[in-house]
Amino acid sequence: MIDFRLLVAIPVLSAGTFVLASSGIDAAINDLARLQDSTLSIAWSAFPMLVGMVAPFAIPIIFALKGLRNLANGSLSAFLVTLTIVSFLKVFTSRVHPEALEPATVLERSQLFRFGFFESGITSVIEGWPSGHVATNGAVALVIVFLAGNKSLRYVAAFWCLWVTLATVFGISGDVHWFSDTLSGLALAVIVALRTVESLRDDSESDQSVGSAD
Numbered sequence: 041m042i043d044f045r046l047l048v049a050i051p052v053l054s055a056g057t058f059v060l061a062s063s064g065i066d067a068a069i070n071d072l073a074r075l076q077d078s079t080l081s082i083a084w085s086a087f088p089m090l091v092g093m094v095a096p097f098a099i100p101i102i103f104a105l106k107g108l109r110n111l112a113n114g115s116l117s118a119f120l121v122t123l124t125i126v127s128f129l130k131v132f133t134s135r136v137h138p139e140a141l142e143p144a145t146v147l148e149r150s151q152l153f154r155f156g157f158f159e160s161g162i163t164s165v166i167e168g169w170p171s172g173h174v175a176t177n178g179a180v181a182l183v184i185v186f187l188a189g190n191k192s193l194r195y196v197a198a199f200w201c202l203w204v205t206l207a208t209v210f211g212i213s214g215d216v217h218w219f220s221d222t223l224s225g226l227a228l229a230v231i232v233a234l235r236t237v238e239s240l241r242d243d244s245e246s247d248q249s250v251g252s253a254d
Contacts, residue, residue, distance in 0.1 A: 057220040066150040066218040073214030085211025088204045096176040118179035118236045130168040134160040137167035139215035171225030177204045178229030186237045
């Protein structure tokens with residue numbers, strides 16, 4: 041069943057993105073990111089960008105191999121749901137990314153969407169709105185924060201979520217995502233993580249009730 045929060049969030053995030061893009065805030069934040077030394081920017085952001093491509097589906101496998109069924113199921117579910125939602129939105133919005141060669145100015149690039157179906161080809165799902173990096177990594181990390189019994193693991197997961205989030209906006213000298221891409225991805229991550237945790241806890245309570253009845 042589709043979560044009501046998602047049905048509300050998507051139009052709200054769309055409206056918020058329109059405001060951030062049309063007002064020039066996305067472009068201004070991207071200009072700020074480009075003030076960094078390029079070598080330093082790559083040094084602190086390359087790791088979360090590269091590892092973030094495999095972490096969301098590698099982490100559930102690691103949990104499963106360690107016998108941590110709840111964390112494995114929760115993180116896998118969060119990853120698949122966010123990946124599906126983000127891919128669907130990207131395919132139909134095809135937002136131009138910050139490093140595109142055209143249009144010429146940052147402001148124009150930040151405001152350009154190519155609405156339709158795969159209007160930018162495969163680039164539509166690789167780049168664009170919302171940030172898949174933040175949505176998938178954030179959802180998996182937040183499930184860990186909510187479910188893990190190990191406090192150190194929760195701290196590492198929270199730090200990872202923050203690091204990936206910052207890297208998508210300010211990393212690689214601002215060439216990854218617009219601020220509103222990242223903000224929208226993070227919001228989706230929070231909603232999906234909360235729904236995943238609630239579902240797992242409902243299933244656990246249901247199993248306990250059945251056990252008590254037996």
